[in-house]
Amino acid sequence: EAGVAQSPRYKIIEKRQSVAFWCNPISGHATLYWYQQILGQGPKLLIQFQNNGVVDDSQLPKDRFSAERLKGVDSTLKIQPAKLEDSAVYLCASSRLGLAATGELFFGEGSRLTVL
């Protein structure tokens, strides 16, 4: 089975520019997550989708970050305008069932963003 696909793998932009990341979860996975991982820290949840609805976006900086999952499959995370502190790896993850049942969250390789 194919894993979680993310693109681009690397992106370098200047501050105040915009950037978008794409994620295609594992087929059949209803739940999709975006995490932000700053160097030296653990991943931090930005947003959780269940199908095409938002379950939790409490930690998403909504003044500059937006995310959508229009058809309940792939998802896009956008940052506009970017700040220096947005430099991080953006990880997409998906799960088939609730985590209590299987415990398994599948992560993509991530998109590394550098803001200059």
Next chain:
Amino acid sequence: DAKTTQPNSMESNEEEPVHLPCNHSTISGTDYIHWYRQLPSQGPEYVIHGLTSNVNNRMASLAIAEDRKSSTLILHRATLRDAAVYYCIRNSGNTPLVFGKGTRLSVIA
């Protein structure tokens, strides 16, 4: 707030067992204990999870204390490919996983 406490780093010799501790003294009755690991330049990957009983799979074993306030991830024979950051996470129901800083495991040949 990851709500678990792990050592920042540990070191092991290759082909020896590794015991990675985790403290979760405020765990509730419905919280599962999850372990993930993150190899360099990759996303985290699932290792094992459990509720009360000890668990075994092809990757590792999870030993959960009787009072559930602590647990230990056991790698039976460490290899160089096991060098990674290991995250211990307590999680209730279907809420998202909250990661802490984890334990960085170094394996010495």
